[in-house]
Amino acid sequence: MSLSGQLWKMVNSTSPNAAATVGNIAYCYVLPCICAIGIVGNITNLMVLASRRLRAVSYMYLRALAVADLLCMLFVLVFVSTEYLAKNGSSINQYKLYQIYQCHLMLTLINWALGAGVYVVVALSLERYISIVFPMHFRTWNSPQRATRAIVIAFLIPAIFYVPYAITRYKGKQRFDLLQNVTIYSMDDHPIYTTFYWQIYKWTREAILRFLPIIILTVLNIQIMIAFRKRQKMFQQLTNKRKEQGTQKDDTLMYMLGGTVLMSLVCNIPAAINLLLIDETLKKRLDYQIFRAVANILEITNHASQFYVFCACSTDYRTTFLQKFPCFKTDYANRDRLRSFVRRTQSVIQKQGSVEHTTNSKVWIMFKNKFQRDSLSHHSRKFSRHMPIEQDTVDIQLASGEQSTSGEMCEADTLINTVST
Numbered sequence: 072m073s074l075s076g077q078l079w080k081m082v083n084s085t086s087p088n089a090a091a092t093v094g095n096i097a098y099c100y101v102l103p104c105i106c107a108i109g110i111v112g113n114i115t116n117l118m119v120l121a122s123r124r125l126r127a128v129s130y131m132y133l134r135a136l137a138v139a140d141l142l143c144m145l146f147v148l149v150f151v152s153t154e155y156l157a158k159n160g161s162s163i164n165q166y167k168l169y170q171i172y173q174c175h176l177m178l179t180l181i182n183w184a185l186g187a188g189v190y191v192v193v194a195l196s197l198e199r200y201i202s203i204v205f206p207m208h209f210r211t212w213n214s215p216q217r218a219t220r221a222i223v224i225a226f227l228i229p230a231i232f233y234v235p236y237a238i239t240r241y242k243g244k245q246r247f248d249l250l251q252n253v254t255i256y257s258m259d260d261h262p263i264y265t266t267f268y269w270q271i272y273k274w275t276r277e278a279i280l281r282f283l284p285i286i287i288l289t290v291l292n293i294q295i296m297i298a299f300r301k302r303q304k305m306f307q308q309l310t311n312k313r314k315e316q317g318t319q320k321d322d323t324l325m326y327m328l329g330g331t332v333l334m335s336l337v338c339n340i341p342a343a344i345n346l347l348l349i350d351e352t353l354k355k356r357l358d359y360q361i362f363r364a365v366a367n368i369l370e371i372t373n374h375a376s377q378f379y380v381f382c383a384c385s386t387d388y389r390t391t392f393l394q395k396f397p398c399f400k401t402d403y404a405n406r407d408r409l410r411s412f413v414r415r416t417q418s419v420i421q422k423q424g425s426v427e428h429t430t431n432s433k434v435w436i437m438f439k440n441k442f443q444r445d446s447l448s449h450h451s452r453k454f455s456r457h458m459p460i461e462q463d464t465v466d467i468q469l470a471s472g473e474q475s476t477s478g479e480m481c482e483a484d485t486l487i488n489t490v491s492t
Contacts, residue, residue, distance in 0.1 A: 089357045089360075090355070090357055090360045093357065093360045093361055093364055094360065094364065096364075097364035097365075097367070097368060098151055098154070098364070098367075099151065099154075099155050101368055102147065102151050102367075102368060102371060103148060103151050103152075105368065105371055105372055105375050106144045106145075106147050106148040106151070106371070106375065107148075108375055109140065109141075109143075109144040109371070109372075109374060109375025109376070110141065110144045110145065110148070112375060112376070112377065112378030112379060113137050113140045113141035113144060113375075113377065113378060114141065115378055115392075115396075116133075116137040116140075116377060116378040116381065117134065117137045117138070117141070118395055119378075119381075119388065119391050119392045119395055120133055120134045120137060121134070122391045122394070122395060124387070124390075124391045124394075125387075125388070125391055128198075128213050128214065128215055128218050129195065129198060129199070129202075131215065131218045131219070131222065132191055132192075132194055132195035132198065132218065132221075132222065133195070133381075135191045135222040135225070135226075136188055136191045136192060136195070136331070136377060137377060137378075139184050139187040139188035139191055139226070139374070140184075140188055140374040140375070140377055142180075142184045142187075143181060143184035143185055143188060143371070143374045144371075144374065144375060146180045146181045146184055147181055147371055150177050150178075150181060153169065153172070153173075153177075157169075162253075164255055164256055164257060165253050165254065165255060165256065166256065167256055169256060170243045170245070170256035170257065170258065171243070173241070173243075173257070173258045174240075174241040174242065174243050174258045175237045175238070175241075176237070178236075178240075179233050179236055179237040182229070182233055182236070183229045183230055183233050184374075185229075185370065185374065186228070186229030186232070186233070186280045186281075187225055187226045187229050187230075188374055189280070189281075189284045189335065189339070190224075190225035190226075190228055190229065190280075190284065191222060191225045191226075192284075192288065192331055192332065192335055193225070193284050193287055193288060193291075194218075194221040194222065194224075194225050195328060195331075196287070196288055196291045196292060196295070196328065196332065197221075197291065198213065198218070198221075199295055199328050200291050200294060200295050201213070203295050203298045203299050203302060204294065204295070204298045228279075228280070229280055232276045232279065232280055233276075235272060236276070239261050239263050239269075240260075240261060240264065241258045241259065241260065241261055242258065242259055242260075242261045243256065243257070243258055243259075244256075244257055244258065244259045245257070277346055281339070281342070281343050281346065282343060284339075285336065285339060285340065285343065288332050288335060288336060289336065292328075292329070292332050295328075296329075326384040326385055329384065330380040330381070330383065330384040331377065331380060331381075334373050334376060334377075334380055335373055337369070337373075338369040338370055338372055338373030339369075339370060339373065341362075341365065341366035341369050341370075342366045342367065342369070342370045344366070345362065345363055345366040345367075348362075349363075
């Protein structure tokens with residue numbers, strides 16, 4: 072069998088061992104690493120955003136987003152750790168408390184934190200939209216109290232929708248292990264999961280918590296980008312001065328929001344597609360298990376990468392970070408010096424090329440002028456032989472017309488002396 076045939080057979084395999092291998096790699100090795108990076112990044116994010124330099128109302132949303140992302144990373148890490156312990160012979164599944172956590176809290180807390188983070192980004196996008204599109208109303212509309220209410224609502228909406236999920240999605244079951252003489256606690260699907268009313272609840276919840284934010288973020292940020300570009304052009308037409316501090320803050324927030332929204336869309340769309348495709352038959356296929364694992368990892372990566380997105384998008388944020396953590400200043404300064412050296416080198420090369428071009432042009436002009444003078448001199452001598460009566464006039468006019476160099480003056484004197492003799 073060819074290699075492509077072997078790959079096709081492996082991808083379309085229904086072997087539970089292959090699916091288990093994919094799950095172990097994705098959820099026991101890759102996901103914990105992402106969570107560790109995300110926990111460090113979001114703790115650092117909270118410390119940087121607590122700075123006095125970043126105390127504007129808009130940064131309240133970014134701090135709330137960091138809190139939601141940090142909670143998400145912690146919940147995912149606890150989930151992965153407990154599942155790993157339970158599958159590797161630990162006695163954790165012998166406790167009733169673990170069963171309660173599995174049935175009612177494990178996935179509910181993760182999904183709540185994910186939904187809260189998405190709605191905080193929606194609230195920030197709405198705030199930026201009003202700031203850019205309706206700047207006259209923004210000052211009276213924007214306030215810390217309003218931002219606090221928006222953040223509370225962003226955390227409450229997913230919590231309300233996941234209450235039925237926490238209560239009725241899974242049920243507990245137990246069995247007695249005769250070999251170990253202990254009771255093993257676990258969870259199983261609740262019968263209500265297959266009912267028509269549950270399907271209505273499920274799709275309503277996912278439409279509001281997953282699909283609606285994607286649509287809102289797309290529409291709002293397209294409008295924001297269009298209005299922001301128009302505002303920049305109008306500002307450039309009105310003044311040639313450097314941007315004011317308020318405009319620089321708007322730019323910083325725009326870049327941070329743009330990076331956050333881009334990551335949110337890229338990482339959440341595969342999870343939304345997974346929700347549309349999920350089926351009991353597909354669950355047995357290896358290719359679907361790979362796609363599902365990638366979609367879940369991308370969704371978690373979105374909430375783990377906010378700190379790194381902010382660092383990449385905002386110079387003001389990087390400056391505040393270096394003030395909070397001076398130990399990184401040396402590496403950052405070395406990188407800036409390297410960039411400055413590269414820019415200076417490019418500038419010197421460009422100047423040298425310009426000088427060489429100018430020098431070559433001057434040499435060509437001098438050669439061209441010399442050729443023209445020699446040609447004029449040759450024609451003047453030719454005229455002196457054939458038109459002796461007008462020789463004084465022609466030679467004097469040529470001489471008076473070429474008085475820019477000493478060599479030409481000498482040539483004119485010679486011609487005049489020749490005529491006089």
